[in-house]
Amino acid sequence: MTVTSPKGFRAAGVAAGLKSSGGLDVALVINDGPDTTAAGVFTSNKFKAAPVLWSQQVLRHGIVRAVVLNSGGANACTGPGGFQDTHHTAEHVAAKLTASGGTRAVVGAGDVAVCSTGLIGQRLPLDKLLTGVNAAVRGLARDGGAAAAEAIMTTDTRAKTTVAQGEGWSVGGMIKGAGMLAPGLATMLCVLTTDAVADPGTLDTALRAATARTLDRIDSDGCMSTNDTVLLLASGASGIQPTAEELFEQVHAALDDLGRQLIGDAEGATKEIRIEVRAAASEVDAVAVGRAVARSNLFKTAMFGNDPNWGRILSAAGTAQADFEADNVDVAVNDVWICKGGQAAEDRSKVDLAGRDVHVLIDLGAGDATATIWTNDLSHGYVHENSAYST
Amino acid sequence: MTVTSPKGFRAAGVAAGLKSSGGLDVALVINDGPDTTAAGVFTSNKFKAAPVLWSQQVLRHGIVRAVVLNSGGANACTGPGGFQDTHHTAEHVAAKLTASGGTRAVVGAGDVAVCSTGLIGQRLPLDKLLTGVNAAVRGLARDGGAAAAEAIMTTDTRAKTTVAQGEGWSVGGMIKGAGMLAPGLATMLCVLTTDAVADPGTLDTALRAATARTLDRIDSDGCMSTNDTVLLLASGASGIQPTAEELFEQVHAALDDLGRQLIGDAEGATKEIRIEVRAAASEVDAVAVGRAVARSNLFKTAMFGNDPNWGRILSAAGTAQADFEADNVDVAVNDVWICKGGQAAEDRSKVDLAGRDVHVLIDLGAGDATATIWTNDLSHGYVHENSAYST
Structure with a gap:
């Protein structure tokens, strides 16, 4: 091992x-x-x-x-x-x-x-x-x-x-x-x-x-x-x-x-988040969208707060250099399709974020390429660990 | 008014x-x-x-x-x-x-x-x-x-x-x-x-x-x-x-x-940080370096912790698409030149970060262009405000 x-x-x-x-x-x-x-x-x-x-x-x-x-x-x-x-x-x-x-x-x-x-x-x-x-x-x-x-x-x-x-x-x-x-x-x-x-x-x-x-x-x-x-x-x-x-x-x-x-084992993290982007026009596009979401502090703090805030997912995805139409985007969090066609779909209260593992699935409706990015939430533990100690 | x-x-x-x-x-x-x-x-x-x-x-x-x-x-x-x-x-x-x-x-x-x-x-x-x-x-x-x-x-x-x-x-x-x-x-x-x-x-x-x-x-x-x-x-x-x-x-x-x-008035911020990049090869380069530092959560948490961690400033600057040599970079925080030529210079304990205003000056030694980016620290207040409420 x-x-x-x-x-x-x-x-x-x-x-x-x-x-x-x-x-x-x-x-x-x-x-x-x-x-x-x-x-x-x-x-x-x-x-x-x-x-x-x-x-x-x-x-x-x-x-x-x-x-x-x-x-x-x-x-x-x-x-x-x-x-x-x-x-x-x-x-x-x-x-x-x-x-x-x-x-x-x-x-x-x-x-x-x-x-x-x-x-x-x-x-x-x-x-x-x-x-x-x-x-x-x-x-x-x-x-x-x-x-x-x-x-x-x-x-x-x-x-x-x-x-x-x-x-x-x-x-x-x-x-x-x-x-x-x-x-x-x-x-x-x-x-x-x-x-x-x-x-x-x-x-x-x-x-x-x-x-x-x-x-x-x-x-x-x-x-x-x-x-x-x-x-x-x-x-x-x-x-x-x-x-x-x-x-x-x-x-x-x-x-x-x-x-x-x-x-x-990431510093202070309470969630392990798998961002799967599918139906992208290219793998590069899929990575770009996944990374944009992974880097959004607003998305990451929402995850820390167990808030399935798909608006923050879309607003982050919308900043990526990628070829897709806003009206074609679907988003599921832990298998609940809370966004379809770029607007609200299933009731967000159905999303269970109590566990450590989170699966965000973003369907761009633009092709058949896929990529998965891994990230964590942004927690008080992260702020504490990185403000209290020099690294 | x-x-x-x-x-x-x-x-x-x-x-x-x-x-x-x-x-x-x-x-x-x-x-x-x-x-x-x-x-x-x-x-x-x-x-x-x-x-x-x-x-x-x-x-x-x-x-x-x-x-x-x-x-x-x-x-x-x-x-x-x-x-x-x-x-x-x-x-x-x-x-x-x-x-x-x-x-x-x-x-x-x-x-x-x-x-x-x-x-x-x-x-x-x-x-x-x-x-x-x-x-x-x-x-x-x-x-x-x-x-x-x-x-x-x-x-x-x-x-x-x-x-x-x-x-x-x-x-x-x-x-x-x-x-x-x-x-x-x-x-x-x-x-x-x-x-x-x-x-x-x-x-x-x-x-x-x-x-x-x-x-x-x-x-x-x-x-x-x-x-x-x-x-x-x-x-x-x-x-x-x-x-x-x-x-x-x-x-x-x-x-x-x-x-x-x-x-x-940024959410939860305890610092107003002016990142001034000078001696850049171009204004675009200066903006790219300033933005890379402004977006580094490690830099921002260090600021929240009153830690003049210039290593985090350099490591963020080093990710920017900009034309400069690592060995030519000087960094001052609140007028103390804690980094010269890409390595430690003045004693970091001389830096006073007690106040709300922080001035980070990055001299790239690569030209004569300048730009200033404004940002905040990353605090418990930010995490709290953005995890506890949907926005």
Whole structure:
């Protein structure tokens, strides 16, 4: 159920004192091979954190032998000094792994991806981090995935892991993220592992296609992070080479599960809202309408108040760049068609919003394309958590 | 200080029972001329309320003799029946005005603009509205502007009026709006009057240019309404024809003042935030960056928490479609330069956020264009007001 479920991976999670809570805060995932192919997808924010800039360089070769991750600091907006910290961390991991003798070969810093998460704008305490790396190298284990997943948590209330099973091979994964969840990507650190045999190009295609339909369609609070990183590492240890389609399917399944877990643990949320847009003129239109609704604070506060306010759904949908006629739009909330043809239909008091799961179905009457966006409500808990603490 | 400050206008505000509170809810503004030229700007939402569709037709002729406005119901997403209600209301106003004999000429329904605000998706109680129109026609007065401004309030806590003085002529105005404040336009009903002499084309040019730099740069909660309407009516009663530039200046001054009043009265807000973007490559870029920050819930909750979290400002700015380098960006909050060159600079504890007014200055280091966006914080009050009541 973790990044160490597939064959060929070890991991560790240790407490290095980066988090004031004293919890686990440094994770290490290594690929023992035989293959060390990899792919990555990163934030499109102009302010990319130092570890993102570093890992983008690493991924250019399509080879990753180790990923070191820390919570307790994002190392974003930290200038050249912050980049040197990341570089130094990767070098330290490489040296320690090589010295430990437990890996097949000499590990270079250029084979080590780095991920960081936490407060923006502060340098990391490098001495603590490197001491943590030493402990993590010593603690690497075939069952270390759970500890690694715990070590990357910030405001997450629970560790988030997954596994998707192919025939004789599998995809394991871990993810963190609770706020700043929005596309391009949803804000997160995510590491997927697989023991399938796959070249970097195949991994890249599968990862991009799967993130585009999963993590990229989560929009909890519309805020895009400086540190988003999703990595996919392949060990080839199963000896099985799935087709590109088979690989996509399992990567998609793993990311879909992890994405649902993000929405389920979003800061202060009391609702998990599935916005399904159908009968759109194109998939792009469907996504645009779903996202416009997902980002409407008026819609989100109405959901928090258990108010099936379809007027706020329409007024948000009406701002999207999408091809449809206002008079053709139907809206159902939890299976009650409260709006038909752009006006009131069934009695809104029939809508039951008492539960945590909400399904908003928007039929644009403009074509046959479909897309689903996931979001949360906007609650007092969100305001409290994000006004009372710096993140 | 109201729509009846310029010569040539009368107005009234009456209680017709549309609001459950029993407060004033029907307003009437009439132009006694000698001119009756007019211009209008409307929401770009695909779901345009019936009164918006109606008034857009009226404004095509460039002539408006009367504006009837109601709170207590938006008449949006009400289908053909809702449009008939609007049509009927305009006809009733025209007939009553003609019968009253107080106007220079026969008034046709096509000269009557209609504005509505309130809950989306419900038909208006037409009998009450028309009875209210009768009372409003009877109550028309040269000093009726204050009552009219009060009658268009919804969740506004105070009436909002203005006057801008030209040389021998003036612009008066009223506005309502407290939630759903976002561009294209900021959500509102707004009526401006002037006793200047101006043809419809000149009025239209001045109104569009002025709204683009005032109301269109307010972004309180990112939500765009179905009913936004801004009207400018000219009576020519001063006998003075200002230049296009002079007209623009006073219309701009009136809208700037009304816009500030909107931000000052936004739902649940504890901060009025001026986001000034300078040294942008273009004005479009400056607006894009300012808007991205204004729409970040993480930035807005930080402001509510008196937290000068510049990392959230940068991460929001970094999502904008704008041409700048991350390493060149400086940020000051209330005159303290907490970020220089994309990284930490002065001690953030020096920033005083105790007051209601916040000035965020973002220097992109990319050119010489500037723009200012106004927004509010995201508070418990906003969540409460928008989750506890349908609007």
